[in-house]
Amino acid sequence: MSFSPREPQTQHRLMSRCLELAALAPASGDVPVGGVLVSADGVVLGEGFNTRERDADPSGHAEINALRAAAAAMGTWRLDGCSLVVTLEPCSMCAGAISQSRISTVIFGAWDKKAGAAGSVFDVLREPRLNHWVEIQPGVRRQECSALLREFFAEQRG
Numbered sequence: 001m002s003f004s005p006r007e008p009q010t011q012h013r014l015m016s017r018c019l020e021l022a023a024l025a026p027a028s029g030d031v032p033v034g035g036v037l038v039s040a041d042g043v044v045l046g047e048g049f050n051t052r053e054r055d056a057d058p059s060g061h062a063e064i065n066a067l068r069a070a071a072a073a074m075g076t077w078r079l080d081g082c083s084l085v086v087t088l089e090p091c092s093m094c095a096g097a098i099s100q101s102r103i104s105t106v107i108f109g110a111w112d113k114k115a116g117a118a119g120s121v122f123d124v125l126r127e128p129r130l131n132h133w134v135e136i137q138p139g140v141r142r143q144e145c146s147a148l149l150r151e152f153f154a155e156q157r158g
Contacts, residue, residue, distance in 0.1 A: 005038075005083040005105045011140045014038065014085040015109060019141070021049040021062065022087045022148055026155075028054035032148050033088045035062040037070040040081035040104075046070030062086055063094035067101055079103050087145040089116035089138065095124035099132050107137045109145025 004010060014036050021034030030050040037046040048065025052058060063086055071077050083105040090098060090106065095117035098106060106118060106125060117124040118136050125134040 005085075005107055005137065008140075010042070011085065011107055011137070014107070015087070015141045015145075017044075017047070018062075018085055018087045018109070019144060019148065021047055022145075025050040025062075026152055030054060030060075032152050033062040033086065035066040035084060035086035037066045037079070037082055037084050037103075040083075045073045045079075045082065059093065061091065061094050062088075063090050064097055067097055071101070077101060083107060085140070088112050088149065089118045089120055090125070091115045092117040092122055092124055095122070098134060099125060099130060102132055103134055105135045105137065107140050109139070109141050110149060111138060111142075 017036050018034040022032040025032045030053045034049045036044055038044055046066040046069030048062045048069060050062050051060035051065060063084060066084065070079055079101045082103050084098060084103050085107045087109045089108050089110065089112040111120045113120050115121060125136055
């Protein structure tokens with residue numbers, strides 16, 4: 001079976017899993033963000049959701065947790081050819097880790113207009129002065145991803 005991160009059907013299927021993972025985060029007070037990291041041939045290598053509150057860990061973002069799981073599964077920090085699917089545009093910390101791990105593609109749902117680092121506030125993933133550039137594919141199931149975040153923050157305020 002061939003895998004292409006460009007295929008909308010594949011992106012939607014993987015984003016479904018990301019949304020399921022994101023829904024786990026609010027139980028511990030964490031922002032609902034979920035991510036799945038897949039190999040070049042479409043094998044899921046790692047999954048994660050936000051665990052900052054749960055683990056009292058400032059690096060407990062969905063992307064970092066998925067990267068750690070994938071690196072452990074692969075036995076290497078180099079995740080060449082892999083794709084990361086995540087419900088929210090990565091922040092600068094996550095974008096730095098994504099770039100350092102040599103991921104090829106990041107597919108995300110909602111833009112983060114306050115802290116995004118894949119084109120909205122910063123563009124770490126495509127910064128020409130860095131030695132690795134990452135292809136981004138934004139807006140996959142954007143409305144669902146955005147709604148999950150809006151509902152969470154409305155509950156927090158209410």
